[in-house]
Amino acid sequence: MKPPFQQALGIIRQLNRHGYEAYFVGGAVRDLLLGRPIGDVDIATSALPDEVMAIFPKTIDVGSKHGTVVVVHEGTAYEVTTFRTDGDYEDHRRPESVTFVRSLEEDLKRRDFTMNAIAMDEHGTIIDPFGGQEAIEKRLIRTVGEADARFREDALRMMRAVRFVSQLGFSLAIDTKKAIIANAPLLAHISVERMTMEMEKLLAGPFAAEALPLLAETGLSTYLPGLAEKGEWLRRAAAYRWPWLAAREERWALLCHALGVKESRPFLRAWKLPNKVIDEAGAILATLAAVPEPAAWTNEQLFLAGLKRALSVEVVRAALTGKPYEPQHDELRRRFAALPIKTKGELAVNGKVVIDWIGKPAGPWVKETLDAIWRAVVNGEVENEKERIYAWLMERSRTQEKNC
Numbered sequence: 001m002k003p004p005f006q007q008a009l010g011i012i013r014q015l016n017r018h019g020y021e022a023y024f025v026g027g028a029v030r031d032l033l034l035g036r037p038i039g040d041v042d043i044a045t046s047a048l049p050d051e052v053m054a055i056f057p058k059t060i061d062v063g064s065k066h067g068t069v070v071v072v073h074e075g076t077a078y079e080v081t082t083f084r085t086d087g088d089y090e091d092h093r094r095p096e097s098v099t100f101v102r103s104l105e106e107d108l109k110r111r112d113f114t115m116n117a118i119a120m121d122e123h124g125t126i127i128d129p130f131g132g133q134e135a136i137e138k139r140l141i142r143t144v145g146e147a148d149a150r151f152r153e154d155a156l157r158m159m160r161a162v163r164f165v166s167q168l169g170f171s172l173a174i175d176t177k178k179a180i181i182a183n184a185p186l187l188a189h190i191s192v193e194r195m196t197m198e199m200e201k202l203l204a205g206p207f208a209a210e211a212l213p214l215l216a217e218t219g220l221s222t223y224l225p226g227l228a229e230k231g232e233w234l235r236r237a238a239a240y241r242w243p244w245l246a247a248r249e250e251r252w253a254l255l256c257h258a259l260g261v262k263e264s265r266p267f268l269r270a271w272k273l274p275n276k277v278i279d280e281a282g283a284i285l286a287t288l289a290a291v292p293e294p295a296a297w298t299n300e301q302l303f304l305a306g307l308k309r310a311l312s313v314e315v316v317r318a319a320l321t322g323k324p325y326e327p328q329h330d331e332l333r334r335r336f337a338a339l340p341i342k343t344k345g346e347l348a349v350n351g352k353v354v355i356d357w358i359g360k361p362a363g364p365w366v367k368e369t370l371d372a373i374w375r376a377v378v379n380g381e382v383e384n385e386k387e388r389i390y391a392w393l394m395e396r397s398r399t400q401e402k403n404c
């Protein structure tokens with residue numbers, strides 16, 4: 001058996017030895033069949049949470065009420081979840097209570113999509129009662145059983161469907177798509193945080209250009225933060241090279257640009273993103289506007305942006321225009337390396353030195369003077385050396401006096 005299943009096999013065997021059924025389930029089995037990199041390995045079992053905790057020496061009760069116990073096995077944590085059907089759904093979010101069942105098939109039946117409802121036993125045998133493998137072969141995202149019911153249970157599944165389109169390049173099965181269109185308003189019951197997690201996976205997928213217009217086509221965008229009026233823009237977002245982007249800040253910046261968002265801050269705040277992401281995406285957009293083409297970077301702009309952000313700006317521009325970003329990146333790296341200083345901290349003088357030289361009490365003039373100094377250094381007008389800067393500063397005040 002392949003890693004990482006091999007490492008978790010001991011848990012399945014141990015449960016089997018105690019007379020319980022146990023299988024690998026969910027995304028890991030799907031990704032194994034797809035030949036994709038495998039994420040977290042999840043295990044489903046007929047053993048009740050207490051029974052699981054009694055068998056394994058190291059367990060963490062992360063939600064035994066919902067059936068989930070974390071088993072720490074050879075240093076790795078695995079979620080082991082008792083076969084269950086979800087109880088009553090309130091507000092179309094995941095349920096308050098669950099009912100434990102003793103059959104695998106009942107457990108698989110409550111899952112979202114057929115490709116996610118496949119199990120694998122300790123011998124690597126696939127158990128696929130709902131045609132998940134067939135859906136994978138046909139590259140289709142199809143709900144297990146009645147689509148309306150699956151989306152009413154947890155409305156976030158509709159976002160998951162479109163996110164899988166972006167990650168896998170699959171299509172939505174006709175009935176599944178129809179049900180999303182019909183149930184899209186239920187998304188209003190879902191917390192922004194959960195929507196944002198799906199949106200970030202969607203934006204990072206290799207097929208984001210196909211998934212974004214689908215948000216508009218299905219009507220989901222009507223219920224997403226700041227996207228209600230952006231249907232036409234989302235359709236046009238298909239033209240951009242989303243997979244070229246490497247960081248979440250770049251993706252959110254491109255989304256703002258692609259949607260014609262005038263003020264990125266309130267838009268990104270509505271998605272409840274961390275301030276660091278909001279700030280960086282805003283800074284990328286501001287610099288993109290200030291530097292209208294790759295050849296237009298001044299030394300000062302490059303210094304202020306720093307190399308990392310400058311590269312982000314060019315990759316976002318490239319994603320918008322479709323022109324390759326490598327030549328711009330090479331040029332920016334070369335120019336940044338040639339800057340005499342990379343940060344203001346590297347300046348040979350500081351505020352205290354300048355106050356000593358000029359002999360005036362501290363005030364806004366200190367920052368103004370330091371700004372003039374780093375600009376002169378970055379532009380090659382003066383060497384980053386104390387005496388040279390002193391001479392340059394004296395010369396500057398002479399000319400300034402003359403001009404007054």
Ligand SMILES: Nc1ccn([C@@H]2O[C@H](COP(=O)(O)OP(=O)(O)OP(=O)(O)O)[C@@H](O)[C@H]2O)c(=O)n1
Nearest residue numbers: 026027028039110111112113116117154156157
């Ligand atoms: N709203 C949801 C979320 C999850 N699941 C089920 O729980 C499994 C694990 O959920 P999760 O890890 O959230 O998703 P994955 O499908 O594993 O996707 P990823 O690769 O992003 O983890 C899914 O495969 C699916 O069977 C579900 O039925 N409904």
Ligand SMILES: [Mg+2]
Nearest residue numbers: 027028039040
């Ligand atoms: Mg998973």
